[in-house]
Amino acid sequence: MSEARRLEALAAQWLVRREEPDWSQRQQDELNAWLDESMAHKAAFWRLEHGWREADRIAAVAPPPSRRTSSWMSYLPRLTALAASLLIAAGLGFIMLPARPQPVLAAKTDIGQRRLLELGDGSRIEMNTRSAIRAQVGRDEREVWIDKGEVYFEVFHDSGHPFVVHAGDRRVTVLGTKFSVRRDRDRVIVSVAEGKVRVDDESADAPARQSVITAGDIAIARGASMLITQKSEEKVSDQLAWRNGILRFDQQPLGEVIAEFNRYNLSQIAVSDPAVAQMRMGGVFQPGNVDAFLRLLEDAYGLHVSRSGETIKISR
Secondary structure: OOHHHHHHHHHHHHHHHHOOOOOOHHHHHHHHHHHHOOHHHHHHHHHHHHHHHHHHHHHHHOOOOOOOOOHHHHHHHHHHHHHHHHHHHHHHOOOOOOOOOOOOEEEEOOOOOOEEEEOOOOOEEEEOOOOEEEEEEOOOOEEEEEEEEEEEEEOOOOOOOOEEEEEOOEEEEEOOOEEEEEEEOOEEEEEEEEOEEEEEEOOOOOOOOEEEEEOOOEEEEEOOEEEEEOOOHHHHHHHOHHHHOOEEEEEEEHHHHHHHHHHOOOOEEEEOOHHHHOOEEEEEEOOOOHHHHHHHHHHOOOOEEEEEOOEEEEEO
């Protein structure tokens, strides 16, 4: 058995064990330790885990097992999908992972940091503040996982190999275009600057649904809901202003503006008065220049600013 097949088999065993009702924290620690041993372990596990989630979508629409059916039957569709992939690997000589898998890239940015990456297929990505990604991109596969934060993509066109971005329960698929994906916990925002992308809901308990958005569109997804604002190139430009080292606001609530500033700075601004948080403001700011922003709040809006360590409070 080749090393790649051996790793895939081990990853499948871990996935099945993790579904058992008696899965413990000790076993989770053992899995984490196995994943940390090498990026090859992570690559095998992540790829099979993605297939497991896809099988979840099948299980979600299948009829529920009867009371007389044993508990392991509840995830039979996923076991079937995994078993099929492993049997095909053994019988036909290929597996889900390529024989020479592309290296998995893991990258992150700290507070206020941006990072530009060149990918193996000719695509370019730019990471915004407080972002973390994993990527497996080469000639035959092009996938990126956004664990948190915001990333701008310039995707090299390859009609035979779609570029796929995973962000929480959303999957964004493109052939070649320019767009950004932002993930804040369960909220995902997709802004398209050029071309078009398809956004799919990958939730295991959600029916299959997808939306195609084009240049000037912004999709905001949370849970089972997705709102699309259409044909607003100016709003997309505002969303992407961070790429030029600025933040641009157009009559947005002060609470939203403050939340953006907090993404880029160790000092955190807080406002407790709901009326103050709903005040509208606009302008162009440097995200790291908190003092200039605070002076504007004092001089132009007559607000009071007080500091306590890294906490800044705004009040009337």
